[in-house]
Amino acid sequence: MNDLEFETYKQVIEEQCNVYGEKDLYVFLADGEETIEKITYQDFLIKVKNVAGNIQKYLTKGDRVLILYPPGIDFNVAFISCVYANVLPVPLYPPDTRSLDRVLNVIKDCNPKAAFANKQTIEKFSGAGSQTFIQKNLKENPFIAETISKLSFFNVDEFNYENSYQDVICKPHDVMYLQYTSGSTSAPKGVMVTHDNLINNSRYIAEFFGQDDKEIVVSWIPPFHDMGLIKDVLTTIYTGSTLIFMAPNSFIRKPVRWLKAISDYKHLGNINSGGPNFAYDLCVKAITDDQMDGLDLSHWKLAYNGSEPIYRKTLDEFYNKFKSVGLNRMILEPVYGLAEATLMVSGPTIEDNNPVIRMLDKNEMKINRAVYHNLESDQTIPVVCCGKIIPEQITLIVNPDTFEVCKNKEIGEIWVKGRCVAAGYYENDKATEETFKAFLSNNEGPFLRTGDLGFLDGDRLYVSGRLKDLIIINGSNHYPQDIEMTVYSSHEALRPNGGIAFSVTADESEKLVVVYEVKRNAFKYCNEEDIVNSIKRKVFQVHSIPVYDVVLIESSSLPKTSSGKLQRRLCKQQYLNNLLKVIEVQNSEM
Amino acid sequence: MSSKNSDIKDFIVNNIAKLLDVTPDKVQTNEPFDRFGIDSISAVRMVGVLEDYLDTDLPSTLLWDYNNIDDLVEYLSVLE
Numbered sequence: 001m002n003d004l005e006f007e008t009y010k011q012v013i014e015e016q017c018n019v020y021g022e023k024d025l026y027v028f029l030a031d032g033e034e035t036i037e038k039i040t041y042q043d044f045l046i047k048v049k050n051v052a053g054n055i056q057k058y059l060t061k062g063d064r065v066l067i068l069y070p071p072g073i074d075f076n077v078a079f080i081s082c083v084y085a086n087v088l089p090v091p092l093y094p095p096d097t098r099s100l101d102r103v104l105n106v107i108k109d110c111n112p113k114a115a116f117a118n119k120q121t122i123e124k125f126s127g128a129g130s131q132t133f134i135q136k137n138l139k140e141n142p143f144i145a146e147t148i149s150k151l152s153f154f155n156v157d158e159f160n161y162e163n164s165y166q167d168v169i170c171k172p173h174d175v176m177y178l179q180y181t182s183g184s185t186s187a188p189k190g191v192m193v194t195h196d197n198l199i200n201n202s203r204y205i206a207e208f209f210g211q212d213d214k215e216i217v218v219s220w221i222p223p224f225h226d227m228g229l230i231k232d233v234l235t236t237i238y239t240g241s242t243l244i245f246m247a248p249n250s251f252i253r254k255p256v257r258w259l260k261a262i263s264d265y266k267h268l269g270n271i272n273s274g275g276p277n278f279a280y281d282l283c284v285k286a287i288t289d290d291q292m293d294g295l296d297l298s299h300w301k302l303a304y305n306g307s308e309p310i311y312r313k314t315l316d317e318f319y320n321k322f323k324s325v326g327l328n329r330m331i332l333e334p335v336y337g338l339a340e341a342t343l344m345v346s347g348p349t350i351e352d353n354n355p356v357i358r359m360l361d362k363n364e365m366k367i368n369r370a371v372y373h374n375l376e377s378d379q380t381i382p383v384v385c386c387g388k389i390i391p392e393q394i395t396l397i398v399n400p401d402t403f404e405v406c407k408n409k410e411i412g413e414i415w416v417k418g419r420c421v422a423a424g425y426y427e428n429d430k431a432t433e434e435t436f437k438a439f440l441s442n443n444e445g446p447f448l449r450t451g452d453l454g455f456l457d458g459d460r461l462y463v464s465g466r467l468k469d470l471i472i473i474n475g476s477n478h479y480p481q482d483i484e485m486t487v488y489s490s491h492e493a494l495r496p497n498g499g500i501a502f503s504v505t506a507d508e509s510e511k512l513v514v515v516y517e518v519k520r521n522a523f524k525y526c527n528e529e530d531i532v533n534s535i536k537r538k539v540f541q542v543h544s545i546p547v548y549d550v551v552l553i554e555s556s557s558l559p560k561t562s563s564g565k566l567q568r569r570l571c572k573q574q575y576l577n578n579l580l581k582v583i584e585v586q587n588s589e590m
Numbered sequence: 591m592s593s594k595n596s597d598i599k600d601f602i603v604n605n606i607a608k609l610l611d612v613t614p615d616k617v618q619t620n621e622p623f624d625r626f627g628i629d630s631i632s633a634v635r636m637v638g639v640l641e642d643y644l645d646t647d648l649p650s651t652l653l654w655d656y657n658n659i660d661d662l663v664e665y666l667s668v669l670e
Contacts, residue, residue: 096651249650252631253638278631286635520612556610564631 008170008195009234010083012202016237017045020213024242026073026233032250032257039073041237047077051156052084053165058152059113061168063087064178066107066115066151067224068094071247074156075223076233078116081156083176086168087113090178090190091224094121100133104144106180106188110426114152122153172196178426179226179339190426191339198230200419201342202238204390205231208347209302211272213240218261218273220251227276227307230343242268255282256291259322266299274304274333277311278564280318287321298326302348306335308565309463309481312357312382330354336386336463340435340448342420345395346387346461356385358462366476368411370455370462381482386454386461393418396440396447397456400467403441411455411477413467415447422448469568471503473510473545480568483543487514490538491531493522498558500571504548511548514539515571518583520555528552528583557581599663601643605636606659619659644669 006012017025020041027038039047059065065082067089069075075091082089090110094117095103117125125133125148133148170176176198178190205211217236221228236243244265251258258279262271305315319329332355333348348354359380364371373380389395394417397406406412415438424432439445453470454463464479471478483501488494499516514535522531532550539547559567559574574580599619607614609632623633633653641648646669649655656662 096654249634252634253641253650282631282635520610520616555612 006199007172008174009176009198010170010195012199013045013048013080013083013237016240017041020240023240025237026076027242027244028071028073029244029246029250029257029261030072032246032254033260037073039077044077044080047156048080048084049165050161051077051081051154051159053162054159055081055087055114055154056085056164056166059085059087061086062175063114064090064110064112065154066103066112066117067091068103068115068117068121070094070118071223071228071245074116074118077156078154079177079223079229079233083170084165084168086170086174088175088178090180091229092180093222093224095124095133102188104133104141106190107147108141108144109180109188109428110178110190111147112151114154116154116156118155122155125151126153170195172199173423175423179229179422181339189428189431192423192426193339193342194423197342197420197422198234199238201230201344202235204347204420205235205344206239208344208349208387208390209272209304210348210350211235211239211241211302214269215239215241215272215301216265216269217241217243217245218258218265218271219243219245220248220258220279221275222248225307226339226343231274231304241272251279252282255279255286256288256295259283259287259295259297262297262300263295263325266296269299270301271299272302273300274302274306274335276308277305277314278308280305280314284314284317284321292322292325295322295325297322298328300327300331302333303331304333304335304348306337306344306386309465310334310384310386312355312384315355315357315384334384334386336452336454336461338450338452340422340450341416342422344390344420345393345414345416345450346389349388349460352385352387352460356460358383358385360464362482365411365464366478368406368477370409370411370457381479383462383464385457386463388459389456389461390418390420391459393420394447395456395461397454398438398440398447403439405440406455409455409457411453411464414450414452414454414461414463416450417445417447466568469502471501471510471512473503473512478512478543478545483512483514483539484566486539486542487516487535491526491534493518493526493531494535495519495555497564497566498555500558500566500568502568502572502575504572504576506548512539512545513549513551513572513575514547515551515553515558515575515580517555517558518552551575551580552583554581554583595663595667598644598666599659602636602640602659602662605639609636617659619663622658623653623656640666 022040024038025041025044065087067078079089093099173194175192176195180188180190219232223229223233315332335347337344359373359376360383361371362379396415397412398415400413424436436448437446438449451467453465453467469480480501484499487499488496501514503510504513535550536547559570603614603617607617634650637648637652
């Protein structure tokens with residue numbers, strides 16, 4: 001497809017649905033396995049126009065519309081129908097008891113006029129009875145309750161067929177949808193992603209991933225996440241491919257379903273499929289030898305790994321486990337991106353011998369220099385290359401204090417300027433100013449500040465951590481993940497991934513604090529003092545910094561996200577506000 | 591308690607113990623699930639493991655729908 005002809009994603013969809021007509025666009029594995037729901041390109045367009053024609057009557061340009069469907073074809077139809085009706089879709093995780101606060105805060109932030117949802121969800125919002133979201137919020141959040149009571153609810157299957165669609169004109173710099181970021185629950189921010197952003201990002205994804213209409217995309221990534229939506233739902237249309245997909249829960253319940261779909265659909269073409277680091281970990285842990293019987297991964301051409309820190313250990317273990325069923329190590333491709341830059345900032349490099357892993361000198365890293373060693377040792381830290389930066393877009397490494405551009409292989413904050421940088425946060429000038437309007441010391445700009453630390457080696461990008469998590473003591477930089485590893489190795493009562501290191505300001509300088517979970521039965525064989533001293537000694541030996549405070553907490557009480565990522569900032573807040581579940585030591589000597 | 595119930599219970603206790611990296615005797619069956627601090631991915635995985643064991647379909651929200659292991663076992667035992 002020659003995308004120079006297209007200025008909006010609506011044009012892309014129209015063209016591709018006409019060109020690919022009877023080809024399957026979306027194939028949904030409803031139970032993660034055999035039960036199939038599918039739709040062709042041309043039927044998808046007919047459905048989209050019908051739904052758009054129906055909702056046009058109730059909405060005007062720019063109205064926000066929540067998409068609350070669980071993953072499935074209805075979600076994709078509803079999303080694209082909004083684009084055709086010139087209103088702003090807002091994809092969200094369908095509300096349940098755990099995600100309710102987030103949904104309500106997004107409602108507060110974007111003040112939607114309507115929502116697409118299935119019967120069950122509509123009932124939860126506006127059905128009769130005291131347990132509905134309206135009733136529950138009436139007292140505490142009257143604004144939210146009122147917004148919900150005024151919402152029009154749509155369900156794609158309940159529209160009669162009518163030929164009423166009125167074509168609309170979109171412009172390249174119109175916002176196409178709002179992507180709420182996974183950051184903060186209490187003050188969510190909606191990234192305004194434009195047609196131009198999306199066309200460009202899809203173009204680079206297709207180019208970097210070598211994705212074309214002969215390939216098959218397999219996915220379990222939720223469509224309310226930018227990776228699932230852009231990489232899988234949208235770019236599939238852009239390239240004329242077919243998307244075979246399942247709900248994230250289908251994958252998490254039985255991780256082998258992901259690999260089985262990759263294996264089962266290989267007769268249709270080469271497979272393009274990926275996910276965040278934890279997905280690869282989960283496959284290593286949960287897939288049994290019996291389940292591997294009959295898998296054939298030899299047609300898996302590209303397995304991207306993104307949206308979370310990428311670990312060399314995961315790449316190694318995944319490869320070692322699945323090489324016997326045809327997995328090629330070369331296909332494991334780390335990528336880097338963020339919603340504020342649409343999705344992808346750097347991606348796969350077919351010419352490299354992937355994945356590229358560098359052994360960085362620990363001491364040089366403290367003074368922001370990336371110096372490679374040939375061999376791994378206790379003086380090195382492995383860092384995974386996240387591929388090549390998108391051309392025609394400026395990606396710089398910037399010193400976060402002086403705002404000067406760093407030299408090659410110097411570590412600093414990643415800044416981006418170009419056609420994939422989104423238009424800002426929806427109705428949030430302050431956050432937009434801080435994040436999207438950064439200028440270099442020579443006044444060049446505006447740039448997007450990613451908040452991530454890394455370095456460039458030519459046009460290859462390496463990501464080393466989060467700027468806000470960096471611990472700076474006596475002028476040297478320490479990465480929390482390194483200190484946490486050291487702490488874990490210091491005493492047998494501590495579990496891997498069970499602790500967090502951060503710095504606090506005390507006595508007018510930065511001090512290191514370690515919060516760590518202790519195994520439930522640890523005090524049978526040791527005491528608190530033992531553990532604290534071991535931690536302090538080991539951290540000083542390895543990193544040459546004193547530990548100001550060690551807090552031992554109850555097992556499983558460390559703040560983590562649903563996928564098990566450590567929440568370092570939340571942990572620091574809990575520490576400062578005395579909210580940690582500090583372990584109570586029963587007199588173990590008695 | 592029937593022997594089938596106690597089989598299901600042992601199975602759940604052993605799996606949760608494995609998940610939390612503790613010995614099974616540390617898992618209290620009347621302790622609310624949220625006290626274990628199981629993340630939502632592990633909770634959904636647990637449902638998958640139970641589905642295989644019982645050879646039946648279960649909702650992904652199972653561990654949020656039932657307060658503790660005792661309540662869950664009671665629900666599962668009347669399923670068939």
